[in-house]
Amino acid sequence: IQVSAFDLVVFGGTGDLAARKLLPAMFQRDRAGQLPDEGRIIGVSRRALGHDGYLDFVKKSLSTYVKASELEPEALKRFLARVHFVPVDVTGESGWPELASLLASGNEAVRCFYFAVSPDLFAPISERIGQFGLITDHSRVVLEKPLGKNGESAHAVNEAVGKVFNEHQIYRIDHYLGKETVQNLMALRFANRLFEPLWNSTHIDHVQITVAEDIGVGDRGGYYDTSGAMRDMLQNHIMQLLCLTAMEPPDAFEADAVRDEKLKVLKALKRIDERNAEHMTVRAQYRAGSVGGQPSAGYLEDLGNDTSSTETFVAIRAEIANWRWAGVPFYLRTGKRLTKRTSEIVVNFRPISHNIFDATAGRLSQNRLILRLQPDEGVTLEVTIKDPGPGGMRLRRIPLDMSFVETFGVSNPDAYERLLMDVIRGNQTLFMRADEVAAAWQWVDPIHAAWAHNDQRMHTYAGGTWGPSAAIALIERDGRTWLEDS
Ligand code: BG6
Numbered sequence: 262i263q264v265s266a267f268d269l270v271v272f273g274g275t276g277d278l279a280a281r282k283l284l285p286a287m288f289q290r291d292r293a294g295q296l297p298d299e300g301r302i303i304g305v306s307r308r309a310l311g312h313d314g315y316l317d318f319v320k321k322s323l324s325t326y327v328k329a330s331e332l333e334p335e336a337l338k339r340f341l342a343r344v345h346f347v348p349v350d351v352t353g354e355s356g357w358p359e360l361a362s363l364l365a366s367g368n369e370a371v372r373c374f375y376f377a378v379s380p381d382l383f384a385p386i387s388e389r390i391g392q393f394g395l396i397t398d399h400s401r402v403v404l405e406k407p408l409g410k411n412g413e414s415a416h417a418v419n420e421a422v423g424k425v426f427n428e429h430q431i432y433r434i435d436h437y438l439g440k441e442t443v444q445n446l447m448a449l450r451f452a453n454r455l456f457e458p459l460w461n462s463t464h465i466d467h468v469q470i471t472v473a474e475d476i477g478v479g480d481r482g483g484y485y486d487t488s489g490a491m492r493d494m495l496q497n498h499i500m501q502l503l504c505l506t507a508m509e510p511p512d513a514f515e516a517d518a519v520r521d522e523k524l525k526v527l528k529a530l531k532r533i534d535e536r537n538a539e540h541m542t543v544r545a546q547y548r549a550g551s552v553g554g555q556p557s558a559g560y561l562e563d564l565g566n567d568t569s570s571t572e573t574f575v576a577i578r579a580e581i582a583n584w585r586w587a588g589v590p591f592y593l594r595t596g597k598r599l600t601k602r603t604s605e606i607v608v609n610f611r612p613i614s615h616n617i618f619d620a621t622a623g624r625l626s627q628n629r630l631i632l633r634l635q636p637d638e639g640v641t642l643e644v645t646i647k648d649p650g651p652g653g654m655r656l657r658r659i660p661l662d663m664s665f666v667e668t669f670g671v672s673n674p675d676a677y678e679r680l681l682m683d684v685i686r687g688n689q690t691l692f693m694r695a696d697e698v699a700a701a702w703q704w705v706d707p708i709h710a711a712w713a714h715n716d717q718r719m720h721t722y723a724g725g726t727w728g729p730s731a732a733i734a735l736i737e738r739d740g741r742t743w744l745e746d747s
Contacts, residue, residue: 274304
């Protein structure tokens with residue numbers, strides 16, 4: 262179904278995110294027939310590009326990030342006709358009147374301002390948008406992460422944007438929430454009889470959430486070094502996955518109902534601070550190694566700086582202090598330059614209460630539910646069955662496997678496609694509310710403080726491994742193992 266008429270104004274229109282994600286996502290939605298004729302994409306940047314110069318940028322981005330077979334000439338032509346460009350000095354005055362008059366021609370269209378720029382610019386851009394009277398009843402703003410560096414700076418960003426936009430107009434994006442498997446987690450939990458009765462500490466032993474990347478920091482070192490794995494991935498993506506796994510059933514699949522439940526999880530996280538951080542957290546940085554058979558450089562070398570103490574890996578043993586989850590550890594980890602790109606949520610069930618089989622049946626394994634976010638999205642439920650054949654009762658664990666691509670024969674749309682359409686439709690369910698972001702920082706800030714206060718050891722790991730041995734020790738100390746070691 263087509264969305265309504267819109268103007269999508271992308272600040273940072275010539276940036277990396279626009280090139281890699283936003284333009285390709287809009288192009289795909291256009292190909293799918295979801296964009297109405299009155300849908301415009303307005304790139305804004307301080308670069309002095311003319312209209313044609315910007316079209317060249319868009320074409321280059323699409324030819325780099327969209328499969329050649331999907332770049333049909335007709336589709337490309339239709340898409341390019343939607344594209345406009347306005348050079349704007351976002352902290353000054355120039356360009357704003359031109360942007361205002363272009364927007365005025367869009368009349369009643371839904372107006373989405375996308376801030377794909379550094380968060381220092383969120384406040385000045387919001388202020389100018391207000392000053393130039395660009396906000397209509399149908400306006401929205403999308404904020405890209407990072408939303409601050411800690412609770413205090415996130416609060417300042419929210420205040421500044423909040424002076425101009427209401428909370429119901431603010432879309433704080435976490436693209437992990439747009440991933441198909443993440444939404445499927447909610448379908449699985451709340452559209453099946455099977456799982457929810459078991460979804461608690463009586464039946465679940467522990468949960469593992471891993472977001473592993475094989476890439477290093479690439480040319481994003483400037484940003485990444487001020488951020489680290491904790492702020493770049495854990496505070497947002499992983500904590501959101503944790504919330505959706507652990508939250509109580511909302512009474513409806515609606516923005517505030519879902520976000521109220523996620524907020525309760527964040528608030529129930531047991532505090533980690535200088536008293537227990539050494540025990541509950543591991544931070545580490547990658548050194549040289551080898552990824553996929555190719556030699557890989559260390560972080561300091563990638564960065565061109567030999568003093569940085571930014572972590573590129575973090576592992577945390579988290580606990581949720583509420584009735585449902587008391588005593589069930591959530592092991593969280595994320596890192597760059599690990600063995601492979603893989604993201605998954607692994608729900609490990611407790612052993613059966615009594616084993617009726619004798620020793621010849623073999624060791625009984627526990628049920629596991631594995632949600633693979635990427636690369637091959639799908640769900641696996643591991644169950645124990647009898648090994649086929651006349652050899653007596655031998656038990657073994659097999660996967661009941663569902664791969665989305667195999668089952669549905671199509672690859673999933675990129676998360677940004679779904680989320681951009683939600684912004685235009687005005688659906689905030691998959692976006693973060695201000696209080697959620699604040700609560701996530703409230704948990705993360707004391708960990709950063711503890712690392713500094715205790716001068717906690719920065720472990721290192723060779724590129725292409727699963728991280729430092731300390732991360733393995735973090736889980737093995739509890740008599741458990743990470744999925745890849747089991
Ligand atoms: C971004 C981080 O939010 O997510 C990047 O800033 C990271 O450092 C990326 O590489 C991972 O996203 P995805 O969708 O490729 O898993």
